[in-house]
Amino acid sequence: MAIVSIKNKTKSGSLLVGNSYNIPPAFESISTATGTGSSGTITFSSIPSGYKHLQIRSIATSSSSYGMIRFNSDSSSNYVSHFLYGDGSSASATGLTGLTSLYGPRADNSTYFSVGIVDILDFDSSTKYKTIRVLTGQDANGSGLIMVNSGLWLSTSAITSITINTQSGNWATTAQFALYGIKEL
């Protein structure tokens, strides 16, 4: 049976009647958070399912060296981090086990912003430990680091909340964090 477009009166064998099919966007903003100047904690809670992957983007100043990532409020020694980094003159690599949180984006200067992108693939898997991949760095007008980091949370629980804590001090009011959800087809 031919379908007639109400818009342009064309006939088609498809319900789309000449219109292109719709593909929903795969990259969506879930939530954003800004430092308060009086707290060293950023929290994304009640993370919805319906996404395949998560991504955190940050731009931050603080007196901390890193934003430390913890999932589902798990404060036990279930975290592992690995680092590949350069400081402008040499490159190094390090691995740390038995951590109580993961090393996330840099945030180590109170004047110059650090930038970070954290990918968390298969965040709601019930069969996989959760691996993060971090691209982060900053140039502080004479010092700084560029890094490719990874981290492992030794848990098969789906991630429903993420906290990003300073190692010391508070997040500046200019520190910004954005959580995105990335869908599969």
Place this chain on the structure above:
Amino acid sequence: MPLTYAAIATTTVGAGGTSAITFNSIPADYTDLLLKFSLRSTSTNSTVLLNINNSSSDFTGRDLYGNGSTVTSNNYSANYSGYQSVSTNTTSAFGSGELYIPNYTASTNKSYFVDAVSETNSSTAYSGIHALLWAQTSAITRLDISMFGGNLAQYSTATLYGINKS
């Protein structure tokens, strides 16, 4: 609002594993391709392989990677496209990686970029960035991702996205 980031296909490896994850008949509707993958090999070799249009020829690349204690940079004539977790790594630990191919329909040689990590509950794991060239001019219609010397373990995943400039 223009569609700038679209999911094309996802594969999750089933019980028994598989030799490769294949994305075939990739539509030419986008500007760039983005492949996100979380893999574990059934062997002890952590090297990811990417075939383009069923070809493993005409690839060259260079990388910068660390293993938890030392840093190395190599150049090579092969389709080595990152590192992921292996059979001797902690059970249930998988790697994480991303592969970006700009201008995949162009009639020029294809350059692409990979950042990828393996993970395990040990101080030794691989993190790396990789720049590669596939010196063929065909539009990309097929990608096969696999692990050197082994199969992809169950629960390995790969998701292909199309990126548009507008």
